Amino acid sequence: MRLKIAVIGAGAWGTALAISASRQAAGHQVQLWTRDAAAAKAMQSQRSNQRYLPDVDFPDALQCASSDSVLAPWAASHDLIVIGTPMSALRGMLMNLKDLTVPVAWLCKGFEAASEGVESGAMPHEVCQQVAPNLKSGALSGPSFALEVARAQPTALVAASAHASVQQILVDAFHSPSLRVYANEDIVGVEVGGAVKNVLAIATGLSDGLNLGLNARAALITRGLSEMTRLGVALGAKAETFMGLSGLGDLVLTSTGDLSRNRKVGLLLAQGMDLQQAVQSLGHVAEGVYSARTVVKRAQALGVDMPISQGVLALLEGKLKPAEAVAALMGRGAKDEN
DSSP: OOOEEEEEOOSHHHHHHHHHHHTOTTOOEEEEEOSOHHHHHHHHHHTSBTTTBTTOOOOTTEEEEOOSSOHHHHHTTSSEEEEOSOHHHHHHHHHHHTTOOSOEEEOOOSOOOOBTTBOSOOOHHHHHHHHOTTSOEEEEESSOOHHHHHTTOOEEEEEEOSOHHHHHHHHHHHOOSSEEEEEESOHHHHHHHHHHHHHHHHHHHHHHHTTOOHHHHHHHHHHHHHHHHHHHHHTTOOGGGGGSIIIIIHHHHHHHOTTOHHHHHHHHHHTTOOHHHHHHHHOSOOHHHHHHHHHHHHHHHHTOOOHHHHHHHHHHTTSSOHHHHHHHHHTSOOOOOO
16 A cells, blocks of 8 residues: 655654655655754755664665644645654644545654643553544554664554554555564554563663673563563553563663663663763753652552562662662562562
8 A cells, every 4th residue: 555654753753664665565654843943944855864774775666854834734635644753742743634534654652741731640641642533543652773773674653543444554554575564453562562661671770780690681671570560550551562662672672772762871870970961962862861759759659569660760760870770770679579
């Protein structure tokens, strides 16, 4: 099926998926939209995104767009809208697109931070329920680094939605010989996995930065998966979702991969940087830094024990030093694994 696809947001991940969709044998017509007209013009002429993916050329089928006019009418002319903005921009974007009848999916992972007039804690699908309840919407998630997807290296993702039609159009848009897309109706589980794994990746980065060893890394990933599952089930997710791509898969990738921004934060903190220095050195958003407080807050409200996430939050807030955070976790009393 040949589709007309709009990817809104020209960061690394949005650009990578636009490139991937443009390579499809079906011949999709793909437009990568950015609000920065100069950036769109530069990408169109250079045939690459020099800021985020400088070493990857655009396929001929990928075109760049920008507009000073209202976004929604332009978006309505497409078969599928993919929002590639950070979590902080999702609410505003969904409000702009709330009256669309075409499917809308987002790529961001995390919990919404507090802002003026907005309480913190909402996952992407909850934001959508609040501001655009009539949209046919979903999430595209899973273990994936943008650079590898752009380079057509083998990757598997999850198309999560309560709407079967949204699941299917995401499969039609992105499934290819190098990118497998699996459908899943458990959007709560998929989004909890995508948010919590970022916090846990900071912990594993810290562990590796302190040279605590591979045993410690394995323990953090395994017990982190348990934390993630407990929170997800308490929020209404299916436990089996966390043994899949958006749970265990994304957690392993983000905790161990050298391209992981959240892992990098942990490594830098272990080296003695403060949080501000670590974040500034990245040059990109590390969602775990902003999600940690909300993850812990939602867990506490539900009576869910998440000691690793609590330790990460205490570290980020300056209440514990790296070695103290490790000591606090290792000093916990013995208990049954399950």
